[in-house]
Amino acid sequence: MRTVVLTMKASVIEMFLVLLVTGVHSNKETAKKIKRPKFTVPQINCDVKAGKIINPEFIVKCPAGCQDPKYHVYGTDVYASYSSVCGAAVHSGVLDNSGGKILVRKVAGQSGYKGSYSNGVQSLSLPRWRESFIVLESKPKKGVTYPSALTYSSSKSPAAQADLWSTATYTSSQNRPGADPGEMDSWKPGSVLLDEGLVPKEELSTQSLEPVSLGDPNCKIDLSFLIDGSTSIGKRRFRIQKQLLADVAQALDIGPAGPLMGVVQYGDNPATHFNLKTHTNSRDLKTAIEKITQRGGLSNVGRAISFVTKNFFSKANGNRSGAPNVVVVLVDGWPTDKVEEASRLARESGINIFFITIEGAAENEKQYVVEPNFANKAVCRTNGFYSLHVQSWFGLHKTLQPLVKRVCDTDRLACSKTCLNSxxxxxxxxxxxxxxxxxxxxxxxxxxxxxxxxxxxxxxxxxxxxxxxxxxxxxxxxxxxxxxxxxxxxxxxxxxxxxxxxxxxxxxxxxxxxxxxxxxxxxxxxxxxxxxxxxxxxxxxxxxxxxxxxxxxxxxxxxxxxxxxxxxxxxxxxxxxxxxxxxxxxxxxxxxxxxxxxxxxxxxxxx
CATH class of the missing domain: 3.40.50.410 (von Willebrand factor, type A domain)
Known part of the structure; x- marks a missing residue:
């Protein structure tokens, strides 16, 4: 009887072991069959701002082309959340203009953001903003799970969004009635729509409808553009000239603590379109430039320089003590009057004159040139620093970056040194x-x-x-x-x-x-x-x-x-x-x- 019991115990133990081994093997097979979900990197557009994304840390893929100035960036190294995520990535050097993956980490808001030009992107200055972010190479941390789908500040269902949009009274920072209804995700009565979400009216005193830059303090200059409005230039080339002005206004980061810019057009007689204090940010300045119309007439550059010397750089027109005075003169072909004497008087008044000459006199036209070699006679130093020449109007855009770099190089603006400030x-x-x-x-x-x-x-x-x-x-x-x-x-x-x-x-x-x-x-x-x-x-x-x-x-x-x-x-x-x-x-x-x-x-x- 005892032998039978022992035999039965042995059989039970054996069965248990068999079942145990079989279960372990089965679990391994099951584990093999279950695949871990693959991490998908979310794709975003160049215009997506960090403040629109709720996630505190995330990896995204940026497209090519985010170097464009229309994708605004605020700050250096640490960026205000009002900035384009991908634009900041290019500015920081983590990406080039061909796009790619980046790691974004939200950090606290800063009391000030410093603008700078880096990697083909001009970032703007900002006095303060409530949230910041930094951009890193897309190397995930061990043990950290990154979202495959980002959470945006607008997440209502389309039907609910439409209902809210139809009933809400709102104020948009861009004043655009056709804005995306998705921006209305958390609307409640008494809220106002901002580009970074909906904010109670009582908080409006501390929120800006759009961040307004104080300007780049590293480029504190008072700048006058003298543009050629002569009849010979034609409407198409005049538009190209205005586009350069708009691009300069964007690249300079206009503001009261940085560069200020006015525009004078010359033909037979010069006329001021707006002075230094008329428009104190890049956005308003670009809008004003777009409205400039061509005056026609001759190319009396000397008369225009004299006009600017006597009238433009006054305290009443916004001229600031301690900010170098700079004049950039655009000339199509050649002036129809003399510029040397007018330029000498301008230099002695402390004005730095830059010349951008486009095309020039052909061999059979040189007999009509009033003052040969006029650019070298006009500028402060004949070392190439103060003059730029382009062979064709279609190459004018190539002067943008060298011009911006030079006018902001205040250490080399020698003509701003007069007998009274040097x-x-x-x-x-x-x-x-x-x-x-x-x-x-x-x-x-x-x-x-x-x-x-x-x-x-x-x-x-x-x-x-x-x-x-x-x-x-x-x-x-x-x-x-x-x-x-x-x-x-x-x-x-x-x-x-x-x-x-x-x-x-x-x-x-x-x-x-x-x-x-x-x-x-x-x-x-x-x-x-x-x-x-x-x-x-x-x-x-x-x-x-x-x-x-x-x-x-x-x-x-x-x-x-x-x-x-x-x-x-x-x-x-x-x-x-x-x-x-x-x-x-x-x-x-x-x-x-x-x-x-x-x-x-x-x-x-x-x-």
Whole structure:
């Protein structure tokens, strides 16, 4: 009996093992038959904005052609969610214009987005936006599941969307009644439709209907386009010219903190279509350019340049202190008047003139050219930087990128440097006992009157001051104050010292403490005011100043020695040394000193 039981137990165990093995094998077979779902990368269009996609992280495939300027991008490296996803990918360098797969990750909104030009895409600046994103190469993280279908902010059924669209009162940022009804996904009474979804009216104060760029701060210029409206140009070529202007307006990222642009058309007589303050963003500017109509007439370029010099760059027209003035002149063929003299006056007013010449005179037409080689005579430097030439109107678009790059290269805009905004000026003031407190205040007023004539900033003229007796004292250096009000207040606060008169030592001190720290691209001007003969030798210090390129003006009062002033002054002494009998007459020399400074600056060769 026991044997039978053991045999039965063995049989049960054997059956159990067989069933177990069979089950495991069956499960493996089943597992083999079940295939894992294949990940499908969603395809999006170039105009899809990151803010439309709800997913916090996703992989998408972009098509070719997203480099087009119409797909707006805001920011650099970190992009506002109002940007085109694929446009940002091209700008960042993750994709080229042929398209491909990218990984997109949402991040927090930024307080500011900086525009830049990169990989053929001009991104725009933006003061702030509520959400951002970054673009990476499409390398999925281990253990992370990416969606095969994206979740968009508009997900209602077509019927529901149609119902909402028919009953909703909305305001669209593009003001387009034919917009996609899918944008109405989460409408509720009291909501307003924006391009990034529906927002309660009470939140409208913090939301912008469309982000308006403040402009690219790296290209802060005041730009005037002089376009050719002469009869000979024809309607078709005039349209090509307007297209270039629109493309420039888009590429520059127009805004109050960046470039501003106006347009003047010339023919027989020039006329302003709009000035610098008329349109302060690229979108409005492009719309205004489209409405420009051709005037006809001759190609009087010289008259147009004179008009711009006298009328365009004024404060009333939006001209900004510290922003370089730039004129771009487009010429079909050749001017019908002379441009050299008008251009010289423009340059001396601090205007950078660029010429774009299209086609040109054929051999049998050269006899009609009023001023051969007019472009080289007009521009600031004959080094090719300020002039562009195209053989045909159909090649005009090729000038877009080099032109934008050059007008924004403020370090090379040499003609924006005038006699009033290109110097480091060091005042060396005699504080000896013979001057007296009252006369010392008169000297400070003289220094104030001179300073008021200059354009003061970190990038324009800078002012420093030294007071001396037997000893020397640095009142303030070139880098201490960067605005005119601050400088004028600092001059008022200078205290009278009293003591002897060591002018030679004062010149050496100024060279070491002021001009040694002058910027390489600045003219160095020393204006020394003294009321007596120096106790030490001035010849060697004055020679050292001249050798170091410091232009020295010597102003003597009362008991100052004329021959000593002439030694101190830069040659010719008659233009750089002045003498007055009384301190109260110092003010009379302010206009003459300013005139001499400017005459000397303008006499320097420009080409």
């Amino acid at each position: 110097a480091d000026i060091g005042f060396v003031i005699d504080g000896s006992s013979s001057v007296g407190t009252g006369n010392f205040r008169t000297v400070l007023q003289f220094v104030t009157n001179l300073t008021k004539e200059f354009e003061i900033s970190d990038t324009d003229t800078r002012i420093g001051a030294v007071q001396y007796t037997y000893e020397q004292r640095l009142e303030f250096g070139f880098d201490k104050y960067s605005s005119k009000p601050d400088i004028l207040n600092a001059i008022k606060r200078v205290g009278y010292w009293s003591g002897g008169t060591s002018t030679g030592a004062a010149i050496n001190f100024a060279l070491e403490q002021l001009f040694k720290k002058s910027k390489p691209n600045k003219r160095k001007l020393m204006i020394l005011i003294t009321d007596g003969r120096s106790y030490d030798d001035v010849r060697i210090p004055a020679m050292a100043a001249h050798l170091k390129g410091v232009i020295t003006y010597a102003i003597g009062v009362a008991w100052a020695a004329q021959e000593e002033l002439e030694v101190i002054a830069t040659h010719p002494a008659r233009d750089h040394s002045f003498f007055v009998d009384e301190f109260d007459n110092l003010y009379q020399y302010v206009p003459r000193i300013i005139q001499n400074i400017c005459t000397e600056f303008n006499s320097q060769p420009r080409n």
